[in-house]
Amino acid sequence: EAQVTQNPRYLITVTGKKLTVTCSQNMNHEYMSWYRQDPGLGLRQIYYSMNVEVTDKGDVPEGYKVSRKEKRNFPLILESPSPNQTSLYFCASSLSLFYEQYFGPGTRLTVT
Amino acid sequence: AQRVTQPEKLLSVFKGAPVELKCNYSYSGSPELFWYVQYSRQRLQLLLRHISRESIKGFTADLNKGETSFHLKKPFAQEEDSAMYYCALATSYDKVIFGPGTSLSVIP
Numbered sequence: 445e446a447q448v449t450q451n452p453r454y455l456i457t458v459t460g461k462k463l464t465v466t467c468s469q470n471m472n473h474e475y476m477s478w479y480r481q482d483p484g485l486g487l488r489q490i491y492y493s494m495n496v497e498v499t500d501k502g503d504v505p506e507g508y509k510v511s512r513k514e515k516r517n518f519p520l521i522l523e524s525p526s527p528n529q530t531s532l533y534f535c536a537s538s539l540s541l542f543y544e545q546y547f548g549p550g551t552r553l554t555v556t
Numbered sequence: 557a558q559r560v561t562q563p564e565k566l567l568s569v570f571k572g573a574p575v576e577l578k579c580n581y582s583y584s585g586s587p588e589l590f591w592y593v594q595y596s597r598q599r600l601q602l603l604l605r606h607i608s609r610e611s612i613k614g615f616t617a618d619l620n621k622g623e624t625s626f627h628l629k630k631p632f633a634q635e636e637d638s639a640m641y642y643c644a645l646a647t648s649y650d651k652v653i654f655g656p657g658t659s660l661s662v663i664p
Contacts, residue, residue: 477652479654484565484656485656486562486642486654486655486656486657487600487642487644487654488654489651489652489653489654492650492651492652494650500650502651503651503653534600536600541588541646541650541652542588542607542646544590544602544605545592545600545602545652547599547600547601548599549599550599
């Protein structure tokens with residue numbers, strides 16, 4: 445089944461404790477992206493990747509890192525999480541920027 | 557700066573009534589616009605792309621470059637249309653910009 449998976453689905457952590465949210469797709473898509481969803485703000489792009497080893501900042505990249513060492517995986521790294529990073533995070537992939545994006549199920553992160 | 561606005565946070569309509577969800581964009585290039593929908597407890601999914609000009613689940617959207625709008629319309633709302641709707645813009649700067657979303661509630 446073609447899909448985007450994210451893990452974990454729920455995470456509660458403390459300020460400053462490094463964490464990684466994994467994202468994987470099995471559709472051989474080149475474009476992958478991370479978003480955060482906050483009430484009243486919609487989805488805001490954190491980072492995106494056009495292809496392996498090519499990543500770039502979205503609109504809200506501060507406090508986040510990503511890597512794209514393999515085409516299928518695009519992990520989101522929070523080196524030192526802070527409470528303002530409490531949010532719902534979505535990973536998405538698509539053939540290219542101008543095609544339909546397929547979304548993961550979301551990861552709800554709480555930083556205390 | 558590129559921007560997508562959806563002026564209505566909440567929209568309530570009666571079943572069978574027409575519905576229009578507004579989307580306006582700010583972008584100097586040639587826009588690629590999408591509507592995504594998120595039903596309760598489900599993932600975001602594509603509803604339609606302007607370039608394909610398809611009608612999905614009875615919804616249509618027309619790009620109006622003069623008014624920089626891409627409003628979503630359906631002539632007769634159904635209860636199953638209740639969901640969160642997002643307008644999105646793909647730019648030549650490789651970014652995708654989403655609007656803040658409109659929550660549609662269809663009243664039986």
